[in-house]
Amino acid sequence: MPRSFIRLRPRSNQIFISQGRIVMATDADGQIDPDGEQGLFVHETRMLSRHRVLIDGARAMPVALSKVEEHAWLGYYIVRAPGSQQSAVDMGSGLMDDVSEQTLELRISRFVGSNVHEDLDLTNYSSKPVRFELGVELDADFADLVETARERQQHGTLQRRWEQIGAKQWELRFDYAARHKQARLERGLRVLIHRVDSEPRWHEGRIVFDVVLAPLQRWHACFDYVPVLEEALSLGREASNYQCRSFEPTSNLMDERRGSFLKRAASLHVGKAEPLTRAVEGAFEQSVEDLASLRLHDLDVDERSWTMAAGLPLYVALFGRDTLTAAWQAAMIDTGMLRGTLVRLAERQGRVDDPWRDEEPGRLLHEAHTGPLEVLNYNPRARYYGSITTSAFFPVALCELWHWTGDRDLVAPFVKPALAALKWLDERADLDGDGLYEYKTRSSQGTKHQAWKDSDSAMVYEDGTQAEPPIAASEEQGFAYMAKFMMAELLWWLGERDLSRHMAGQASALKSRFIDAFWMPDEAYLAMALDRDKRPLRSISSNAGHCLATGIIDRSMAGPIAGRLLSEDMFSGWGVRTLSSEHPAYNPYSYHRGSVWPVENATFALGFMRYGLYEHVAKLSRAMFEAAMLFESYRLPEVFSGHGRDADHPFPALYPGANAPQAWSASAIFCFVQAMCGLYPYAPLKMLVVDPHLPAWLPELTLENLKVGRARATIRFFRRADGTSDYRVEALEGSLHVLRQPSPWSLTATPSGRLVDAFSSLLPGH
Numbered sequence: 001m002p003r004s005f006i007r008l009r010p011r012s013n014q015i016f017i018s019q020g021r022i023v024m025a026t027d028a029d030g031q032i033d034p035d036g037e038q039g040l041f042v043h044e045t046r047m048l049s050r051h052r053v054l055i056d057g058a059r060a061m062p063v064a065l066s067k068v069e070e071h072a073w074l075g076y077y078i079v080r081a082p083g084s085q086q087s088a089v090d091m092g093s094g095l096m097d098d099v100s101e102q103t104l105e106l107r108i109s110r111f112v113g114s115n116v117h118e119d120l121d122l123t124n125y126s127s128k129p130v131r132f133e134l135g136v137e138l139d140a141d142f143a144d145l146v147e148t149a150r151e152r153q154q155h156g157t158l159q160r161r162w163e164q165i166g167a168k169q170w171e172l173r174f175d176y177a178a179r180h181k182q183a184r185l186e187r188g189l190r191v192l193i194h195r196v197d198s199e200p201r202w203h204e205g206r207i208v209f210d211v212v213l214a215p216l217q218r219w220h221a222c223f224d225y226v227p228v229l230e231e232a233l234s235l236g237r238e239a240s241n242y243q244c245r246s247f248e249p250t251s252n253l254m255d256e257r258r259g260s261f262l263k264r265a266a267s268l269h270v271g272k273a274e275p276l277t278r279a280v281e282g283a284f285e286q287s288v289e290d291l292a293s294l295r296l297h298d299l300d301v302d303e304r305s306w307t308m309a310a311g312l313p314l315y316v317a318l319f320g321r322d323t324l325t326a327a328w329q330a331a332m333i334d335t336g337m338l339r340g341t342l343v344r345l346a347e348r349q350g351r352v353d354d355p356w357r358d359e360e361p362g363r364l365l366h367e368a369h370t371g372p373l374e375v376l377n378y379n380p381r382a383r384y385y386g387s388i389t390t391s392a393f394f395p396v397a398l399c400e401l402w403h404w405t406g407d408r409d410l411v412a413p414f415v416k417p418a419l420a421a422l423k424w425l426d427e428r429a430d431l432d433g434d435g436l437y438e439y440k441t442r443s444s445q446g447t448k449h450q451a452w453k454d455s456d457s458a459m460v461y462e463d464g465t466q467a468e469p470p471i472a473a474s475e476e477q478g479f480a481y482m483a484k485f486m487m488a489e490l491l492w493w494l495g496e497r498d499l500s501r502h503m504a505g506q507a508s509a510l511k512s513r514f515i516d517a518f519w520m521p522d523e524a525y526l527a528m529a530l531d532r533d534k535r536p537l538r539s540i541s542s543n544a545g546h547c548l549a550t551g552i553i554d555r556s557m558a559g560p561i562a563g564r565l566l567s568e569d570m571f572s573g574w575g576v577r578t579l580s581s582e583h584p585a586y587n588p589y590s591y592h593r594g595s596v597w598p599v600e601n602a603t604f605a606l607g608f609m610r611y612g613l614y615e616h617v618a619k620l621s622r623a624m625f626e627a628a629m630l631f632e633s634y635r636l637p638e639v640f641s642g643h644g645r646d647a648d649h650p651f652p653a654l655y656p657g658a659n660a661p662q663a664w665s666a667s668a669i670f671c672f673v674q675a676m677c678g679l680y681p682y683a684p685l686k687m688l689v690v691d692p693h694l695p696a697w698l699p700e701l702t703l704e705n706l707k708v709g710r711a712r713a714t715i716r717f718f719r720r721a722d723g724t725s726d727y728r729v730e731a732l733e734g735s736l737h738v739l740r741q742p743s744p745w746s747l748t749a750t751p752s753g754r755l756v757d758a759f760s761s762l763l764p765g766h
Contacts, residue, residue: 006651009632010658014038016313019071019112019254020297021370022227026051029062030108034139035424037148040116040189041735042227044316044371046148047174050139052118053108054206054242055079056132058104061099061332068247070293070661071113077106081126091521102126104213111242113254114227114297116494119244125215129578135206140189142176144371145314154178154372156185162202169194172202175228180376188228195222195244220244233298233370257303258292264304266333268673268705271700271718279625280673280698283634287669288333290635290661305340311659313637320345320365320390321452322664325599328393329667332674332681332706338401339410345394346385346417350424355442355480357378359451364390364425366419366447379445380550385455386447388429388439391421392479399486404684406709415494418487422503425480431470435513436530437480440470444451451476452546452559452600458592459529464584472530475543477514478550481507485551493684511552518547524560526740528555533558540570540580542600549607558611565604566616573645574627574652575601576620588642588653595655598624598636602668609675609691612742618695621672627652630667631660636669638662655720673701674712677717680741683709689741692717692725702730710738 014037015026023041025032032038032051040048052059060077067073084102103125111117124130140160156178165171172191177184193200193207197219200207211219224245242250249255269282270277294308299318309315310322324345327337350363357380359364366387374382395418402411431438439450439617448456451473459467488504491497518527518536526544527536547553548561569580575596579586586594601624608616628634630651637660641653676698678691688708694701700718707713711734717727729738751764 006630007632008630009652010637010654010660011313013596014313015065015067015073017067017071017073017110017112018312018316020114020295021233021316022112022114022116023316024073024110024112024116024372025313029059030060030063030065030073039143039148039552039690040225041145041313041316042189043187043229043233044186044374045146046143046145046371047140047187047227048067048138048225049141050137050205052137053077053106054137055104055106056082056136057135058572060104070289072247073110074247074413075108077102077108079106080104081124081128081130081523082132083155084126084128085220097142097353099406102128104130108662109245109247110667111246113242113252115227115241116135117242117244117246118223118225120221120223122211122213122219124215124217127215129212129214129539131210131212134211134219136208137206138172138191139205140174141174142174142178142187142372144373146371146373153378154180154185154376165192168196168199170200170207172207178372178376180378183376185372186230188763189324190224190226190228192224192226193221194224195220197221216714231708239676247325249531254297257297257306260303261292261295261306261334261336262288264334264336264705264707266703269702269704270698271702274697275629276625276697277699277701278621278630279634280701283625283628283636283669286633287330288633290666291330291337291663294663294666298451299340299344301340301343304336305343306336307344308337308663309339310664311662312641314657314659315662317346317370318344318368320367321387324390324393324397326663328397329602329664329671330598331400331404332670332679332703335401335707337645338404340399342394342398342401342417343388346414349417349420350385356444357384358386358441358443358446359383360377360385361423362391362420363428364394364421364424366390380443382422384439384447386441386443386450388437388473388476389427389452389479391424391429392483394418394421395483395487396479399490400685402490402493403706404681404683406686411490415490418483421486422483424482425483426506434534435510436472437476438470438472439476452543453592457590460539460579460585460593461531462583467529467531467537470515470532471537472534473527473543474518474529475513475546475550477510477518478547478552481510481514481552482550484510489568497695499626514547514552515554515557519557519728524557524562526557527562536667538584539583540564541583542570542576542578542604543598545576545604548611550604551610558607558613562604562608562611562613562616566619568644571620571623572596572642572652574623574640577642579642580643586642589655591639591655594642595639596627596642596652597665598638598668599662599664602671605672605675609678614693617675617693621676622695622697623670635660636665638665673703677701677703681708686711686737688713688716688733688736688738690717690727690738691742692727693741694719695725696726708736710734714755 021452039046060079064076070549080099081102081104105123107121159175161173170193310319327341348365348742350359403755447522484507491500502581527540528539569582579593637658639655680689702716704714714731
């Protein structure tokens with residue numbers, strides 16, 4: 001069991017508050033210093049590069065700083081009241097600090113919506129009147145997010161203008177314009193000052209107020225930071241502004257949609273409140289909140305259908321595989337994310353042949369950024385297609401939407417884009433015509449590795465040397481197999497029987513080719529990939545776990561693969577590593593050569609469940625929830641180090657650039673719960689298959705508001721005294737039959753056992 005006092009937070013030297021496309025990143029004191037990666041970012045553009053609140057030119061002492069919600073923050077600061085008499089030095093046991101006896105308090109409140117609202121409140125808690133200057137130091141540089149950590153590429157003209165715009169209203173305006181070849185960028189920031197208790201002036205980069213306060217007297221000012229953007233990137237500011245003291249409920253479009261989602265989402269409750277079971281409930285709840293916080297409101301299809309950013313602070317953009325993964329993994333709590341993501345990716349499906357963007361007809365998007373470097377075409381990431389994964393994930397996500405909803409009208413518009421994506425795989429991703437799928441960028445600024453592991457050093461031979469594309473990654477064959485297998489089923493339901501048979505035949509043939517090419521009998525494991533000469537990369541890696549989950553392997557291979565994934569060199573004690581610790585290229589801090597990713601561990605848990613490997617599910621799920629206990633708010637980060645869990649490593653180190661929250665780390669939590677409960681929805685038949693195998697450390701849990709098709713259910717899962725698990729439907733609205741059955745892929749289920757389970761599901765109480 002982990003030490004209960006350990007609490008880790010990625011990027012602990014920074015504070016982030018965000019909503020939609022706006023991220024405010026400050027130092028640990030809540031200020032924005034001109035050096036470093038801090039700032040007010042809107043559409044990946046740093047619109048404020050400096051923000052410091054000073055009293056008589058000096059910083060106040062922070063005494064309490066905290067997020068109130070993901071989009072709201074409050075900080076208390078104090079100084080010895082200017083001009084107050086120094087108290088006698090306390091040499092006694094209290095050692096009272098003079099600032100606590102003659103206190104001037106500064107309270108800063110911030111709220112992020114389609115703009116940023118900031119309240120500055122001062123209170124004189126000293127016994128004498130005080131007089132001082134309050135200065136708000138502001139500047140902007142309109143750097144791209146990438147440029148805050150790298151050399152600046154784009155340079156434009158920046159104008160600053162200060163004026164009074166009305167009765168007791170002032171404005172500081174930053175306007176920026178830049179050109180690159182034929183592209184132009186024009187963005188700005190309006191800083192509006194109003195509801196102020198003394199008039200401001202602009203002096204040497206500061207908005208300055210002369211403040212005079214009697215004892216216990218208060219002073220207030222409101223600041224609104226309003227982005228100026230291209231019309232196509234409107235943040236809907238008219239409907240989503242915050243006002244003074246917005247910690248109380250407000251009438252706000254973003255709040256309303258967030259609240260509506262949270263009410264619709266499925267929830268989880270545990271029966272026994274032990275530390276580890278509390279972590280399951282806490283992580284589940286935090287993950288729902290995190291997905292809501294990552295919502296990209298400007299890409300809403302409607303109130304219920306939406307998509308999300310991949311993660312904070314680096315990935316506030318539309319990603320293909322990331323959002324598809326998060327959306328299908330989170331379908332058990334709500335399917336609105338699936339529909340919204342499918343809509344926005346279908347709209348951006350490749351239409352032309354553009355090597356610079358790695359775009360081809362039918363290929364699906366990898367990422368779409370809106371920062372200055374993308375708008376000005378310094379790189380192709382405004383619309384970049386350099387991923388082989390997205391085109392297979394799209395059909396899989398579509399079929400998951402079908403399984404959870406059974407709604408023909410809902411899925412029908414996405415069938416054509418899904419088939420086009422599979423056509424791209426067959427015609428453009430099989431680079432050498434051998435029936436396997438490879439990747440290789442055509443862009444001068446393209447991504448080198450375009451599979452699941454897309455960092456430059458990810459693909460390595462057994463001796464540690466790096467492999468060069470074109471490469472056929474093992475998991476990408478699995479994703480393509482699963483896409484074709486699932487699409488064959490959907491097409492059958494939609495009446496496309498001939499196409500369904502053809503798709504099923506393609507899946508079967510791909511599986512045979514894959515096993516012949518990738519299986520290593522001497523290792524009883526799968527090669528990571530095939531290189532350009534079709535030589536296997538014999539590295540022992542996590543890639544094989546995805547192949548287990550997608551079903552592209554023979555059943556006889558499932559046990560050996562699962563066992564190796566949980567062996568000492570692959571399993572850190574907190575999760576499965578991306579690369580064996582015995583490999584020459586192993587590095588516990590590397591992005592893909594030894595670190596632990598919650599998202600792929602969640603996929604492995606589902607794979608274990610589908611093959612009836614319940615002890616593996618329990619071991620991996622426990623490790624991941626114990627890892628969640630180590631992190632602030634039970635929030636799993638994007639990735640953490642692969643250090644082995646031992647006396648020298650009582651907790652894992654952090655990957656230095658890890659995002660938190662991260663959409664697919666949040667959605668991973670739902671997969672672990674789904675695996676332990678054995679959930680498999682099949683809305684077309686108004687059916688939910690369950691096969692619970694709760695571990696001893698989680699004797700009971702209840703899922704509320706679980707939606708399958710038009711039905712809604714509350715189901716309690718529990719362990720019996722003999723160690724077996726059962727379930728009870730506590731509430732049901734609509735037509736749904738909950739049937740106990742092992743997965744169709746189970747290695748342990750027998751025909752007679754399936755009959756017993758099916759019969760018991762029909763008995764009263766189930």
